[in-house]
Amino acid sequence: MQHIDSSDELPIGPVDGQASPRFAGLTTFARLPRRDQAPRHDVAVVGVPFDSGVTFRPGARFGPGAIREASRLLRPYNPAGDVSPFASMQVVDAGDIDCTPFDISKALEQIQAGVGDLIRDNRRVLLLGGDHTIALGALRAIYEAHGPVALVHFDAHLDTWGPYMDTPVTHGTPFRNAIEEGLLIKEHSAHVGIRGPLYGPEDLADDENLGFSIVHAREFHTEKFLDIMQRVRRRVGDAPVYISIDIDVLDPAHAPGTGTPEAGGLTSRELLELLRGLKGINLVGADVVEVSPPYDHAAVTSVAASHCAYDLISLMAHVHNQD
Ligand SMILES: N=C(N)NCCCC(=O)O
Numbered sequence: 125m126q127h128i129d130s131s132d133e134l135p136i137g138p139v140d141g142q143a144s145p146r147f148a149g150l151t152t153f154a155r156l157p158r159r160d161q162a163p164r165h166d167v168a169v170v171g172v173p174f175d176s177g178v179t180f181r182p183g184a185r186f187g188p189g190a191i192r193e194a195s196r197l198l199r200p201y202n203p204a205g206d207v208s209p210f211a212s213m214q215v216v217d218a219g220d221i222d223c224t225p226f227d228i229s230k231a232l233e234q235i236q237a238g239v240g241d242l243i244r245d246n247r248r249v250l251l252l253g254g255d256h257t258i259a260l261g262a263l264r265a266i267y268e269a270h271g272p273v274a275l276v277h278f279d280a281h282l283d284t285w286g287p288y289m290d291t292p293v294t295h296g297t298p299f300r301n302a303i304e305e306g307l308l309i310k311e312h313s314a315h316v317g318i319r320g321p322l323y324g325p326e327d328l329a330d331d332e333n334l335g336f337s338i339v340h341a342r343e344f345h346t347e348k349f350l351d352i353m354q355r356v357r358r359r360v361g362d363a364p365v366y367i368s369i370d371i372d373v374l375d376p377a378h379a380p381g382t383g384t385p386e387a388g389g390l391t392s393r394e395l396l397e398l399l400r401g402l403k404g405i406n407l408v409g410a411d412v413v414e415v416s417p418p419y420d421h422a423a424v425t426s427v428a429a430s431h432c433a434y435d436l437i438s439l440m441a442h443v444h445n446q447d
Pocket residue numbers: 179256281283285295296370372383384414
């Protein structure tokens with residue numbers, strides 16, 4: 125049982141695993157308090173169980189539940205960044221945003237409104253997807269609060285394609301939509317981990333014309349890891365940043381439970397280290413998307429996603445502690 129004293133100034137942390145076994149109790153992200161159990165929040169983790177934008181395998185609507193379940197094992201201290209992310213700021217689980225599975229535009233409005241509510245007064249948000257379409261709803265809300273932001277987009281896919289079967293917004297289009305709507309600072313935005321077959325060479329040319337830079341997955345073989353890390357860090361500079369992690373940036377060996385898997389991807393160690401290399405950036409929001417539990421095995425993918433989420437919150441703690 126969580127004992128909550130609203131007069132307490134200190135953040136309410138996760139349920140203590142010494143007092144209540146980590147596999148017991150109702151599931152919130154990292155066993156954190158629900159939003160209604162804390163007097164305030166600095167960071168809200170929120171599920172977005174939407175997967176009506178997928179072009180191949182479905183199932184990401186079950187992602188938030190699986191990531192929360194995997195996150196029970198997270199411990200309070202992150203040695204990689206020497207930070208206890210739940211100790212210096214109030215992190216809460218805000219539950220799921222109710223969004224219709226039957227209408228993509230309407231779902232995006234619901235996501236934008238839900239995220240907008242959570243980030244009022246400079247609060248930060250972490251979305252658990254859901255397919256990649258949801259990033260557009262989040263970016264619309266982030267734009268309302270901060271103006272255009274830098275995007276660091278980890279993905280096998282560009283997600284800057286045009287309409288699919290005359291539908292302009294799907295999980296293959298969110299960052300084209302975001303650029304066209306003026307939500308991103310192009311010169312500070314990058315894709316990382318891109319690989320796999322495309323529809324044609326024009327996909328890359330179109331992406332470049334939209335203004336993105338790319339770290340291709342194969343460069344992890346030919347370039348020094350630290351150089352790649354610095355390249356990404358330099359690209360974002362001092363801009364407010366949104367990080368979007370499509371779990372399919374990982375090799376299918378590290379993330380089998382996803383809808384559009386591509387061979388030749390990053391290891392989970394590489395991805396986590398890249399995140400840690402961004403320590404100090406002004407991270408205003410983030411998402412982890414495309415976890416599809418029906419295709420997962422032994423929670424491999426949801427464990428990886430829960431650790432990405434934990435390192436994203438750790439990045440938020442670094443900047444929160446400087447504020
Ligand atoms: N955002 C993700 N995961 N996938 C987009 C793939 C779109 C396509 O295969 O055309």
